[in-house]
Amino acid sequence: MENPYLPYPVRIDDIEIATEDKSLKTFKFVFLNPEDEDKFSYHAGQFAELSIPGVGEIPIGIASSPVEKGFVKFTVFKTGVVTAHLHNMKVGDIMGIRGPLGNWYPWDKLENKNVVIIGGGFAFTTLRSSIIYMLDPANRSKFKNIDVVYGARSPGMLLYREELFEWEKRDDINMHITVDGTDDPDWKYHTGFVPTIVEQNAPKADEDTYAIICGPPIMIKFTQPSLTQLGYKEHQIIMSLENRMKCGIGMCGRCNIGKELVCKDGPVFTLEQINQTPKEY
Amino acid sequence: MKFITIDKKDWAKGIEKSRETYRLFGPVKDKNGFLIKRLEQDILPDMEYHDSIMSAKSILFPQTEKMLSTTLDDSKKDHHIMKRDQIDTTPRAIIGIRPYDAKAIQLVKLNFDTDDYRDPYWCDAYEVTTFVGLAINKPGPFDFSTSTGTGPFCEEGLDILLADLDDQFLAKVLTEKGETFISACGFDTIGDEKESSALFDVLRKEAEKNIVSHIETNKLKEKTILELHEAPFWDDIAFSCINCGTCTYVCPTCWCFDIQDEVKQKDSVRLRIWDTCMSSLFTRHATGHNPRETKVQRVRQRFMHKLKYFFDKYDQGIMCVGCGRCVKSCPVNIDIREVCNIMNSYEKQD
Amino acid sequence: MDSYTTKIRELSAALLEDEKVDFVIGFKQGTIPMATSPHIARTPEQAQQLIWDNNCGINLANYLTNRKEKIGIIAKGCDCRNIVTHIIENKINREQVHIIGVPCKGMIDKAKITLLFDEEITSYSENNETITVKTLSDEKNIDKNEFLKSNCITCTHRNPVIYDELAADLVEEQVIEDPFPDVRRIEEMTADEKWNHFEDLLKNCIRCYACKNACPLCYCPTCFVDESSPQWVGKGQDTTDVRTFHYLRAYHCAGRCTDCGACVEACPMDINVRDFTRKLNKDSFEMFGWEAGLDLSKRPPLDVYSPDDPDDFIK
Numbered sequence A: 001m002e003n004p005y006l007p008y009p010v011r012i013d014d015i016e017i018a019t020e021d022k023s024l025k026t027f028k029f030v031f032l033n034p035e036d037e038d039k040f041s042y043h044a045g046q047f048a049e050l051s052i053p054g055v056g057e058i059p060i061g062i063a064s065s066p067v068e069k070g071f072v073k074f075t076v077f078k079t080g081v082v083t084a085h086l087h088n089m090k091v092g093d094i095m096g097i098r099g100p101l102g103n104w105y106p107w108d109k110l111e112n113k114n115v116v117i118i119g120g121g122f123a124f125t126t127l128r129s130s131i132i133y134m135l136d137p138a139n140r141s142k143f144k145n146i147d148v149v150y151g152a153r154s155p156g157m158l159l160y161r162e163e164l165f166e167w168e169k170r171d172d173i174n175m176h177i178t179v180d181g182t183d184d185p186d187w188k189y190h191t192g193f194v195p196t197i198v199e200q201n202a203p204k205a206d207e208d209t210y211a212i213i214c215g216p217p218i219m220i221k222f223t224q225p226s227l228t229q230l231g232y233k234e235h236q237i238i239m240s241l242e243n244r245m246k247c248g249i250g251m252c253g254r255c256n257i258g259k260e261l262v263c264k265d266g267p268v269f270t271l272e273q274i275n276q277t278p279k280e281y
Numbered sequence B: 001m002k003f004i005t006i007d008k009k010d011w012a013k014g015i016e017k018s019r020e021t022y023r024l025f026g027p028v029k030d031k032n033g034f035l036i037k038r039l040e041q042d043i044l045p046d047m048e049y050h051d052s053i054m055s056a057k058s059i060l061f062p063q064t065e066k067m068l069s070t071t072l073d074d075s076k077k078d079h080h081i082m083k084r085d086q087i088d089t090t091p092r093a094i095i096g097i098r099p100y101d102a103k104a105i106q107l108v109k110l111n112f113d114t115d116d117y118r119d120p121y122w123c124d125a126y127e128v129t130t131f132v133g134l135a136i137n138k139p140g141p142f143d144f145s146t147s148t149g150t151g152p153f154c155e156e157g158l159d160i161l162l163a164d165l166d167d168q169f170l171a172k173v174l175t176e177k178g179e180t181f182i183s184a185c186g187f188d189t190i191g192d193e194k195e196s197s198a199l200f201d202v203l204r205k206e207a208e209k210n211i212v213s214h215i216e217t218n219k220l221k222e223k224t225i226l227e228l229h230e231a232p233f234w235d236d237i238a239f240s241c242i243n244c245g246t247c248t249y250v251c252p253t254c255w256c257f258d259i260q261d262e263v264k265q266k267d268s269v270r271l272r273i274w275d276t277c278m279s280s281l282f283t284r285h286a287t288g289h290n291p292r293e294t295k296v297q298r299v300r301q302r303f304m305h306k307l308k309y310f311f312d313k314y315d316q317g318i319m320c321v322g323c324g325r326c327v328k329s330c331p332v333n334i335d336i337r338e339v340c341n342i343m344n345s346y347e348k349q350d
Numbered sequence C: 001m002d003s004y005t006t007k008i009r010e011l012s013a014a015l016l017e018d019e020k021v022d023f024v025i026g027f028k029q030g031t032i033p034m035a036t037s038p039h040i041a042r043t044p045e046q047a048q049q050l051i052w053d054n055n056c057g058i059n060l061a062n063y064l065t066n067r068k069e070k071i072g073i074i075a076k077g078c079d080c081r082n083i084v085t086h087i088i089e090n091k092i093n094r095e096q097v098h099i100i101g102v103p104c105k106g107m108i109d110k111a112k113i114t115l116l117f118d119e120e121i122t123s124y125s126e127n128n129e130t131i132t133v134k135t136l137s138d139e140k141n142i143d144k145n146e147f148l149k150s151n152c153i154t155c156t157h158r159n160p161v162i163y164d165e166l167a168a169d170l171v172e173e174q175v176i177e178d179p180f181p182d183v184r185r186i187e188e189m190t191a192d193e194k195w196n197h198f199e200d201l202l203k204n205c206i207r208c209y210a211c212k213n214a215c216p217l218c219y220c221p222t223c224f225v226d227e228s229s230p231q232w233v234g235k236g237q238d239t240t241d242v243r244t245f246h247y248l249r250a251y252h253c254a255g256r257c258t259d260c261g262a263c264v265e266a267c268p269m270d271i272n273v274r275d276f277t278r279k280l281n282k283d284s285f286e287m288f289g290w291e292a293g294l295d296l297s298k299r300p301p302l303d304v305y306s307p308d309d310p311d312d313f314i315k
Helices: A034-039 A081-087 A121-135 A161-169 A194-201 A217-229 A271-275 B008-018 B099-112 B120-127 B176-185 B193-209 B225-229 B234-238 B246-250 B295-314 B325-329 B336-345 C002-017 C077-088 C110-114 C181-187 C191-202 C210-214 C239-252 C262-266 C274-288
Strands: A008-017 A024-031 A047-052 A056-061 A072-077 A094-101 A114-120 A146-152 A174-179 A209-214 A237-240 A268-270 B002-007 B023-030 B033-038 B064-071 B092-097 B129-134 B160-164 B168-173 B257-264 B267-274 C023-029 C036-041 C071-076 C097-102 C123-127 C130-134 C139-143
Touching (some): A024 A034, A047 A072, A047 A081, A056 A072, A056 A121, A056 B257, A072 A081, A072 A121, A114 A121, A121 A146, A121 A209, A146 A194, A161 A174, A174 A194, A194 A217, A209 A217, A217 A237, A268 A271, B008 B168, B008 B176, B092 B099, B099 B120, B099 B129, B120 B129, B129 B176, B168 B176, B168 B193, B225 B295, B246 B325, B295 B336, C002 C023, C002 C097, C077 C097, C191 C239, C210 C262, C239 C274, C262 C274
Parallel strands (some): A114 A146, A114 A209, A209 A237, B023 B092, B092 B129, B129 B160, C023 C071
Antiparallel strands (some): A024 A072, A047 A056, A047 A094, B002 B168, B023 B033, B064 B267, B160 B168, B257 B267, C123 C130, C130 C139
């Protein structure tokens, strides 16, 4: 087996400022060795360790989708040593990526089902990967209705704005974009917190509907009751957890919660699994 | 099964001969106790030792280990591309390792060698290491290894098991690796199989009878994780803990580590360093959010991991081999035996 | 010590019965010979588990930091000095603590006793100044005073400097002519000898931080060794990093250390980290006439300035 600690060398191909306060940037990476891209074949929902020699590594959800070829994209929030260093890097700089790591959203279980995607803030990265995957012509027919509720503090804080508005125009996906508040008179979409918008717009649950939630702990805490009210059972609610990680391959023990290792047995869990685990996340 | 008798007068010569092919490790006296260390030229393992302060895990899993390195100098070739240094394939032998430490290595192997991933640093070292165990004739008062699925004469994880018979060693050769090591030493006096086997049996029973410390683990499996996690006794158990890392560092089955990048001028290395779940930084996110912010949460995590989570996840018993090192080294005398018995006997009050 | 134990239990139970404190911190019997474990007694029944013997070397003031409750604490001489330091440094209020002071005749050095035997010690008992230690095949009766911890040998503050009640009569203070012979021995070494001494001292350090965590003075929310932005110290065993940790920690305790020896007692590798702190204690004493934790009204020398502070180091 290959050395799982060895990163694939990549070059920064593009950097976009993702939010109006510049706290998030979207990085586009290209593999230096073309065969590494095949080795890095991933599913929507997985993450990778972005590795900067001399600085450290960070576990970030993969924002690009498996159907997008030739590059990988990550949206990174500046909050610590490594992310601050990454934000100061330039196009052309060389670093590394390890992965893909973790499990992914249960795509085989979601076939022929209605999918409700709920995201908040900058946790939307793997959800972008999921939406592009589902909307791809090769895959769209595998799923029934797709509803998306995505909210941020203000319009400028929404990620992937252009793509969101494009999806909103399509008729094979129901977008419910919301912001906590705005004084923009041209704002066309919802205003209100994600849990409220979920209550008002998400479809009622039936056996064939699953919900995927990804967001800050506080959003999840208040959205869960809304989903329960709409009839979603524990095994129908799919969540992606965050935790402090180092190795990403289930060996250093840092992300251990109960029996699970978030980097290897997760980060995707059903609410049923999470309720059997101590609340240390 | 092959048995070799080794007259103690021939022991030193044989060990020296093995140096031609093996790098040797074993217990040596150091200030107030024994440590398992690299045996430099002419130094023999001290076979009279009763226990070592630190376990043998550092031979396969050093406290500080270089994983990858690169140059940050943009003018050099392959800058910023991390690579692993030359792999050292020189055979190693740990002489005098205790059976519980060898069992501990088998438990740690479950972590580093999985179906999905193989830790090359640990596994490459494991593959070239021969474990020459020394059975314990007179177990000490803190040895509770028979309660944890191993024992003073247990053979699991060993390539050779030596029994100390005063003026000679009786070696039970368990694997091919053991066979190779014995030949490298030149020990070739074959012992009678039936007699030797019987003698081992007698010694084992005698040693196991001398184990005075026991723990109960029979009811741990039937309790749920959440039941034990929410139990009320953790506050009192955790009170005296000072959240150092002593228990985790002396423990042969603890494997948590940190990965740190260090830079000296233009050279960058990625190091693996032992880490401890007792540290308040262990689970702190970059945003400042810390799921295990308080001392009691961390103390609970350690004991739950060792005695419950590992048990449930791997079904190989508890993550403890009964060596007693944490019991002896803990500055405030928190005793895993006590905690285990409390957990085992806990009945939830409704 | 039995009379000590009885009195401590009595006083603690009374405090809890009268609800004068939320809990009492003391020691309970350890699970192995020569050990005690810090214990929290919340009820008079739990107070009956409190004991006092020659193995109470850990500094209980360590458990007071930043607490909000009313606390009873069983404190020996050096512990009381650390409580004074805690109060001066705003880590606890005087009104919060009810101190049951214990005049101390010294604690024993476990490492020294362990070295007397080839096997593990299986039992320990004391009878006044005589200690009986047994292994599976050996037994020795030793005089406690020959096996005192080295900080107890030079202790001149055995009586609590601050207390609300006493668990026993005050004891006679030792008069020590020369309190720092160990420091002077190192001061008189050549530069090479000093280097070798300290390299040898630190070679087994496993960065467990038992010394730092057992010390009542080390209460920084984020210790300098844990900082990451910027990172001051590496976390591995690079000898430069190990030295940095120990030398800097000693300096952070300069003028505050009471030489309680909890650091050495806690260290699993028996490293005498007091070689660092003692030098700074000697300097504080000789340059500023200062000993930490004796007077609630005085601030430590590194906190204050006076025009006639010695300055002959300025060349």
